[in-house]
Amino acid sequence: MTSGYLEGRTALVTGSVSGIGFAVAQALASAGARVGVHGLATPDEADRAVAAMRAAGAADARFFAGDLRDPAAIAGLMEAAEAWGGPDILVNNAGLQKTARFSEVTDDNWDDLIAVNLSAAFRTMRHVLPRMAARGYGRVINIASVHGLVASEAKAPYVASKFGLVGLSKVAALEFAKAGTRDSGGVTVNCICPGWTETALIEPQIQARAAACGGDRDAGTADLLAEKQPTRRMSDPREIGLLALWLASPLAHNITGASIPVDGGWTAQ
Incomplete structure (x- = not known):
């Protein structure tokens, strides 16, 4: 691989004004892709994200809005992205998380998490995959979770949505496996399944553990890691x-239908 191997490609990364999505968008920008960033962001946050992509090496960058709980907003987002050139690379990263015991999960909790974490990915994939197949190249990368592979207590909607995302990705990978060639790059659909990663999404869980450890955040983080992640290290x-x-990358043409854990050994146990 070389530093410009995504030149001429366009990527759309949902939920990319911060956290994992921002890091993914920056990585794609560093290889010369045009990068569409997305999120529920203020104008300043959107401008900063676009500027960061250009600074990282993006051939161009643009911000796209759209509440992924709303099917009409998703349709508008995808139409706008298509008018900009159409995603050759789609990263479904946007996600919600809320911890609650099974009996405490509300209908709104359930509906919001399923809508953003699962249904939105279905809708974006349904839009782009036929177009990718016609071009002979496409990459869908769904940011699932270790909780798409194993379960934990107090996370029923989240675990259900991430298991669903892993299954959805496998079906799409099979249906589009024959699209394109090795030379064109083919069309692949994969999941990345992070364990504990340093993002704002898990901050409420860290704070809850810290409170149980007398307000010591470091102790709370260590307690959280020790429970599940054998390396006892967060991912960046x-x-x-x-x-x-x-x-x-073009070299990954035969990696499809995979769910790759980045979990410090969590799912090896």
């Missing part, structure tokens, strides 16, 4: 970004 979002960059 940039590590996820580099894996996504590899999956987007």
